[in-house]
Amino acid sequence: xxxxxxxxxxxxxxxxxxxxxxxxxxxxxxxxxxxxxxxxxxxxxxxxxxxxxxxxxxxxxxxxxxxxxxxxxxxxxxxxxxxxxxxxxxxxxxxxxxxxxxxxxxxxxxxxxxxxxxxxxxxxxxxxxxxxxxxxxxxxxxxxxxxxxxxxxxxxxxxxxxxxxxxxxxxxxxxxxxxxxxxxxxxxxxxxxxxxxxxxxxxxxxxxxxxxxxxxxxxxxxxxxxxxxxxxxxxxxxxxxxxxxxxxxxxxxxxxxxxxxxxxxxxxxxxxxxxxxxxxxxxxxxxxxxxxxxxxxxxxxxxxxxxxxx
Amino acid sequence: xxxxxxxxxxxxxxxxxxxxxxxxxxxxxxxxxxxxxxxxxxxxxxxxxxxxxxxxxxxxxxxxxxxxxxxxxxxxxxxxxxxxxxxxxxxxxxxxxxxxxxxxxxxxxxxxxxxxxxxxxxxxxxxxxxxxxxxxxxxxxxxxxxxxxxxxxxxxxxxxxxxxxxxxxxxxxxxxxxxxxxxxxxxxxxxxxxxxxxxxxxxxxxxxxxxxxxxxxxxxxxxxxxxxxxxxxxxxxxxxxxxxxxxxxxxxxxxxxxxxxxxxxxxxxxxxxxxxxxxxxxxxxxxxxxxxxxxxxxxxxxxxxxxxxxxxxxxxxxxxxxxxxxxxxxxxxxxxxxxxxxxxxxxxxxxxxxxxxxxxxxxxxxxxxxxxxxxxxxxxxxxxxxxxxxxxxxxx
Numbered sequence: 001x002x003x004x005x006x007x008x009x010x011x012x013x014x015x016x017x018x019x020x021x022x023x024x025x026x027x028x029x030x031x032x033x034x035x036x037x038x039x040x041x042x043x044x045x046x047x048x049x050x051x052x053x054x055x056x057x058x059x060x061x062x063x064x065x066x067x068x069x070x071x072x073x074x075x076x077x078x079x080x081x082x083x084x085x086x087x088x089x090x091x092x093x094x095x096x097x098x099x100x101x102x103x104x105x106x107x108x109x110x111x112x113x114x115x116x117x118x119x120x121x122x123x124x125x126x127x128x129x130x131x132x133x134x135x136x137x138x139x140x141x142x143x144x145x146x147x148x149x150x151x152x153x154x155x156x157x158x159x160x161x162x163x164x165x166x167x168x169x170x171x172x173x174x175x176x177x178x179x180x181x182x183x184x185x186x187x188x189x190x191x192x193x194x195x196x197x198x199x200x201x202x203x204x205x206x207x208x209x210x211x212x213x214x215x216x217x218x219x220x221x222x223x224x225x226x227x228x229x230x231x232x233x234x235x236x237x238x239x240x241x242x243x244x245x246x247x248x249x250x251x252x253x254x255x256x257x258x259x260x261x262x263x264x265x266x267x268x269x270x271x272x273x274x275x276x277x278x279x280x281x282x283x284x285x286x287x288x289x290x291x292x293x294x295x296x297x298x299x300x301x302x303x304x305x306x307x308x309x310x
Numbered sequence: 311x312x313x314x315x316x317x318x319x320x321x322x323x324x325x326x327x328x329x330x331x332x333x334x335x336x337x338x339x340x341x342x343x344x345x346x347x348x349x350x351x352x353x354x355x356x357x358x359x360x361x362x363x364x365x366x367x368x369x370x371x372x373x374x375x376x377x378x379x380x381x382x383x384x385x386x387x388x389x390x391x392x393x394x395x396x397x398x399x400x401x402x403x404x405x406x407x408x409x410x411x412x413x414x415x416x417x418x419x420x421x422x423x424x425x426x427x428x429x430x431x432x433x434x435x436x437x438x439x440x441x442x443x444x445x446x447x448x449x450x451x452x453x454x455x456x457x458x459x460x461x462x463x464x465x466x467x468x469x470x471x472x473x474x475x476x477x478x479x480x481x482x483x484x485x486x487x488x489x490x491x492x493x494x495x496x497x498x499x500x501x502x503x504x505x506x507x508x509x510x511x512x513x514x515x516x517x518x519x520x521x522x523x524x525x526x527x528x529x530x531x532x533x534x535x536x537x538x539x540x541x542x543x544x545x546x547x548x549x550x551x552x553x554x555x556x557x558x559x560x561x562x563x564x565x566x567x568x569x570x571x572x573x574x575x576x577x578x579x580x581x582x583x584x585x586x587x588x589x590x591x592x593x594x595x596x597x598x599x600x601x602x603x604x605x606x607x608x609x610x611x612x613x614x615x616x617x618x619x620x621x622x623x624x625x626x627x628x629x630x631x632x633x634x635x636x637x638x639x640x641x642x643x644x645x646x647x648x649x650x651x652x653x654x655x656x657x658x659x660x661x662x663x664x665x666x667x668x669x670x671x672x673x674x675x676x677x678x679x680x681x682x683x684x685x686x687x688x689x690x691x692x693x694x695x696x697x698x699x700x701x702x703x704x705x706x
Contacts, residue, residue, distance in 0.1 A: 013343075016361075017342070017361040019318055020315075020316075020318045020358070020359060020361040021316065021318075021361055022316050022318060022319070022379070022380045027319075235318070235320065236320050236351060236353060236354070236356070237354070238354050238355065238356040238357065240354065240355075
């Protein structure tokens with residue numbers, strides 16, 4: 001899990017650097033700081049399970065195990081990308097590898113996740129769906145409809161709300177009366193809990209229970225993971241709306257440094273091992289970027305392929 | 311090793327940013343991820359981070375500059391005093407050859423305010439004017455604001471677009487001569503804007519030019535030094551017809567109707583070697599044919615030399631006129647220029663067999679098509695206009 005968190009972080013940092021160099025087209029929504037959520041959730045899933053993601057999907061995809069090469073190529077809009085270069089940053093994913101192409105519409109993934117879970121239930125498959133969304137999506141109508149529907153039919157889905165405090169620039173306290181987003185689970189008659197989303201083990205444990213419940217046919221769970229994105233909402237957002245002290249306080253709760261601190265002290269992790277992991281990931285990223293840069297762009301005559309369903 | 315730091319594309323609607331403040335001094339050590347410079351985009355002030363570790367060796371932009379995305383802003387080297395090539399900023403491998411940098415050489419992209427005074431006084435413009443100027447690729451600094459305190463309205467931007475042909479930013483382009491990049495861009499933007507925002511509709515009529523052409527033949531024989539072109543016949547007839555139909559003098563702007571004084575002025579599309587130009591021609595249909603033709607010919611000649619004799623009109627023409635008859639085009643439709651309510655497209659004169667009063671005869675027929683803004687003009691009005699053009703052409 002540590003290695004995966006490091007891969008997520010280094011992937012995002014590399015993407016940022018490529019963006020600053022003008023090599024990465026379009027704007028991007030990055031998730032540095034939220035690694036424990038993506039990794040803790042995805043570590044519990046099996047190959048046949050499915051995740052749905054959001055406009056901030058890079059770390060979900062990395063944690064789900066989509067190859068870095070096909071992710072990077074997609075971000076470069078190349079033919080070899082996981083969506084053949086037609087999705088870009090906000091739509092990465094590969095259903096064959098357990099991730100629906102990300103749904104960038106806020107809250108849009110919630111009913112889709114319920115629908116996917118319904119198909120698992122109907123086909124009597126033992127798989128489950130993990131549905132990522134943010135605190136902003138919890139105030140969208142589809143949140144109510146999707147979760148209620150999943151609840152009444154006991155669908156095998158885990159609703160994972162990554163509460164990073166801000167819906168773009170709006171603090172969630174400004175737009176919610178409830179103390180916790182997980183309190184809303186009561187409205188649908190399903191269990192809900194709030195977990196430290198920067199503690200990868202806590203996320204893993206909570207997810208384990210929720211997945212077990214879903215697989216046993218007992219229905220959905222709402223998990224609220226409290227976390228923080230250290231970057232702005234998108235690359236054109238400087239994040240000035242956040243108090244400096246808040247940024248500093250959350251930096252101290254960084255999921256990766258916390259994990260390192262704990263296991264260095266326990267002796268399970270060493271500085272050498274950390275360096276080894278980081279340099280290995282660095283190498284993989286170099287390969288992924290070279291692969292993406294060398295890959296061909298989609299041809300104009302292919303613009304309609306893979307776009308419509310047969 | 312040298313690293314060229316560029317300005318990333320941080321804006322949400324524009325590709326440029328204003329340099330506010332350098333956060334670092336020359337020679338200082340910087341690390342990847344540390345802010346180098348504070349910039350102002352269309353939405354916010356932001357910091358641009360370095361993506362290289364090293365020492366800041368060159369600051370390529372100054373505070374107050376407005377810089378296009380992807381242009382180099384700084385040079386960083388790995389060590390504090392290593393030598394590096396200084397003249398290869400643009401050809402540096404760090405920069406994608408196909409990026410804006412190359413195109414940037416063709417036009418000034420770092421806009422440095424001429425004086426401190428200018429930099430401190432922001433251009434005042436209403437949001438709609440800013441949006442239009444952006445669409446048309448016009449610098450607001452160059453637009454004269456007619457509102458209080460020099461506030462620029464949408465109308466001012468339209469005026470500027472119509473009358474800036476002499477600066478090469480005006481209108482459009484053909485494939486005839488050298489590619490005129492700026493004019494091509496302006497044409498692309500103006501036509502896109504018009505086609506997307508004006509609900510065009512088209513009414514075509516076959517005009518019988520037999521009488522007019524007979525008159526023209528006589529005239530040209532009599533006045534060989536002030537010849538009348540077919541185009542001239544249409545300009546005069548269209549000006550007269552325009553004055554008779556008040557509906558053409560409404561303009562729909564910003565969700566409101568605005569009445570203009572009927573002037574009979576026209577906006578003539580002129581083909582230059584490397585582009586098209588839109589030449590305003592103040593109404594002269596009340597003058598004698600001789601004076602009218604002298605004035606028209608002078609206006610068109612001056613415009614072909616690239617100098618406009620007519621300054622910005624108080625009220626721009628509402629009717630455009632485009633003629634492809636000389637290229638044997640049977641009929642075509644034109645895009646309404648910004649600020650106009652319609653444009654008349656004139657095709658070639660052809661001999662046609664016509665049955666009239668139970669008699670078969672050969673007549674000189676010309677198809678003309680009016681493109682009109684349906685927010686202002688309806689089909690009946692457009693048809694009436696074409697009818698009046700025919701009447702005036704019959705009674706020269």
